[in-house]
Amino acid sequence: MPLPARLELGKETYLVYKTGIPFYDAARLIGVAHLFFGTASAEVEDKGNYWEVSGVGIKRDEQQVLWIINRLNPTKTERKLFQKDGVFLWKEFAEFFSERDVANRKGSREKLKAEYDVALQIGTRGIDPLSKYEVLAPRSTGEILKQFKAPFQEVAVATLGRAFAASVRSFTKRQREEIYILPVFRERFVISGFLEYERSFVHASGGWVAAVWAALSILLDLTTKRLPVIDFAYTREAKAPTGQPIFSDSGYLGLGKLCIYWWNGVKEGKQETLNLLHNFREFLENTSGQNTHEQVQALARHVAAFIANPNAEALTKMEQLKARILANSQTQQVIGGTVARRLLGRGEHLREVKAMLQLDLPEVPWQISEALAKALGFDEGGWMNQFTRLENTPNFSQFIQQVERIISRGCYREQQEKGQQPNIREAMIRAHDLANTLRGIGSALQDEKAFRAWKAIFLLDVLSRARMRTEGSSEQTGEGEARELSEEG
Numbered sequence: 001m002p003l004p005a006r007l008e009l010g011k012e013t014y015l016v017y018k019t020g021i022p023f024y025d026a027a028r029l030i031g032v033a034h035l036f037f038g039t040a041s042a043e044v045e046d047k048g049n050y051w052e053v054s055g056v057g058i059k060r061d062e063q064q065v066l067w068i069i070n071r072l073n074p075t076k077t078e079r080k081l082f083q084k085d086g087v088f089l090w091k092e093f094a095e096f097f098s099e100r101d102v103a104n105r106k107g108s109r110e111k112l113k114a115e116y117d118v119a120l121q122i123g124t125r126g127i128d129p130l131s132k133y134e135v136l137a138p139r140s141t142g143e144i145l146k147q148f149k150a151p152f153q154e155v156a157v158a159t160l161g162r163a164f165a166a167s168v169r170s171f172t173k174r175q176r177e178e179i180y181i182l183p184v185f186r187e188r189f190v191i192s193g194f195l196e197y198e199r200s201f202v203h204a205s206g207g208w209v210a211a212v213w214a215a216l217s218i219l220l221d222l223t224t225k226r227l228p229v230i231d232f233a234y235t236r237e238a239k240a241p242t243g244q245p246i247f248s249d250s251g252y253l254g255l256g257k258l259c260i261y262w263w264n265g266v267k268e269g270k271q272e273t274l275n276l277l278h279n280f281r282e283f284l285e286n287t288s289g290q291n292t293h294e295q296v297q298a299l300a301r302h303v304a305a306f307i308a309n310p311n312a313e314a315l316t317k318m319e320q321l322k323a324r325i326l327a328n329s330q331t332q333q334v335i336g337g338t339v340a341r342r343l344l345g346r347g348e349h350l351r352e353v354k355a356m357l358q359l360d361l362p363e364v365p366w367q368i369s370e371a372l373a374k375a376l377g378f379d380e381g382g383w384m385n386q387f388t389r390l391e392n393t394p395n396f397s398q399f400i401q402q403v404e405r406i407i408s409r410g411c412y413r414e415q416q417e418k419g420q421q422p423n424i425r426e427a428m429i430r431a432h433d434l435a436n437t438l439r440g441i442g443s444a445l446q447d448e449k450a451f452r453a454w455k456a457i458f459l460l461d462v463l464s465r466a467r468m469r470t471e472g473s474s475e476q477t478g479e480g481e482a483r484e485l486s487e488e489g
Contacts, residue, residue: 012055012056013054014097015099016028016029021120022233024112024116024120025233026182026183027161027164028161029053030195031156031157031161031162033191034160034161034164035093039192042054042190042192043055044189046186046187065088066082068160069163089156106151107151107152109150109151110151111148112149112150112155114248115180115235116155116235118250121248162180165182166181166198166201166214168214170206170210171202176239176240177236180234181253182233183229183231184231186228189227198214201214205304207236208301209303211234215253215258216281218232219258220262220278228263230256231253231256233250233253234251255308261356262274273355275348279342279345280343283342284300284303286336287300287339292336293328295321295325296336306356310356312359312449315353322341322344322460344460347461350464353460360450361444361457364457366461367434368403368435371410372407373462373466374410374465375411378414379413390402390459396445397442400435404435405431408424408428410431411427411430412427
């Protein structure tokens with residue numbers, strides 16, 4: 001009996017030519033992949049001036065496409081891009097995107113709006129403002145409109161891709177800002193199934209913080225899909241409360257460092273990397289409300305700055321603000337204080353922060369930070385003054401002196417707490433022995449930048465171990481924080 005004939009699966013290939021407009025291009029690429037392959041696998045390869053999208057041909061469910069479009073609350077015009085007289089335009093789409101010669105691509109032309117990328121908005125701005133110079137001087141020439149058009153097939157896939165964009169909003173008394181972002185991928189990748197991630201973000205600390213939070217959230221939600229994201233394309237409009245446009249821009253968010261750090265963690269299976277990013281996301285998510293304390297909002301801004309571009313300055317600001325939030329939590333309720341305490345609250349988080357900085361920094365001696373945290377805990381009201389002196393030390397030698405002084409006082413207080421006969425000499429010897437551990441790493445911290453980064457990590461480690469006593473509470477947390485913990489159950 002002869003063997004059955006080999007089953008050949010038909011492969012389809014479609015081309016998406018680049019325009020150089022980041023968000024518009026990202027939307028069209030994602031739109032083509034989902035239009036033709038849906039939940040099946042689509043292989044995408046960058047060919048220079050175009051992307052090649054290929055995969056096994058499948059029978060697509062047009063209702064699934066329309067369901068995705070409905071996320072946008074589409075206009076009648078946008079709905080008509082996909083159907084004519086109740087018939088889905090599969091043939092027109094397939095012929096258009098499979099045609100390699102752009103000159104032979106046919107289709108009625110439709111208007112492009114700012115929603116596809118603000119570079120395409122009606123007016124004097126655009127991708128080719130000099131092609132008709134009259135629009136640059138509308139008052140003298142009378143030319144006030146400039147409209148961009150593209151074949152309806154291009155507008156349709158851009159609409160479909162736009163339905164996968166994350167919406168980022170921020171509101172102030174002066175303006176209302178709305179940003180849409182989409183992931184941008186490496187030269188070659190495979191999309192399998194829908195791009196599923198959280199799509200709505202609003203943060204009290206501003207649009208940039210919300211955008212970084214959105215990008216971070218998208219990366220973590222795409223972890224299991226192992227898609228090599230290299231950055232995010234965005235389009236943004238800012239308007240006055242009256243609806244009057246203030247400014248608009250588009251381009252890339254510039255989060256390449258974050259994407260590389262995340263992708264290396266995904267490829268190497270480093271759970272510590274993902275845990276740190278989850279810690280950042282938890283903080284930004286739980287501080288997004290309008291009632292968040294001002295200091296916590298300021299901390300969120302520096303957290304976003306560090307995520308986007310890891311550096312010693314942002315990390316130092318994070319440490320300083322966290323310390324002051326914890327100090328304020330001792331005497332008043334600080335909305336967001338609990339989640340601020342959890343920010344970088346574990347040793348593994350701080351080790352990963354050091355990896356993000358890409359600096360060759362020595363490890364933090366846990367015995368020293370533990371002893372320092374314990375010593376600060378004995379000073380109910382004045383620990384912040386001692387902590388500030390540590391923050392203000394200009395070099396490593398003075399830092400060691402201050403650490404030794406605080407630990408010796410803590411050892412003396414510990415003797416008193418235990419009912420022992422206080423022995424200042426014994427306390428000083430113990431503190432000196434501990435400080436010698438630090439002296440051994442001094443040669444690695446002669447550079448000012450390295451010292452500042454290491455000091456911030458060290459002090460954050462101390463804060464993660466410290467349990468400050470508060471009046472009227474048997475727990476070693478601030479009153480406001482204890483109240484928040486009880487509310488969280």
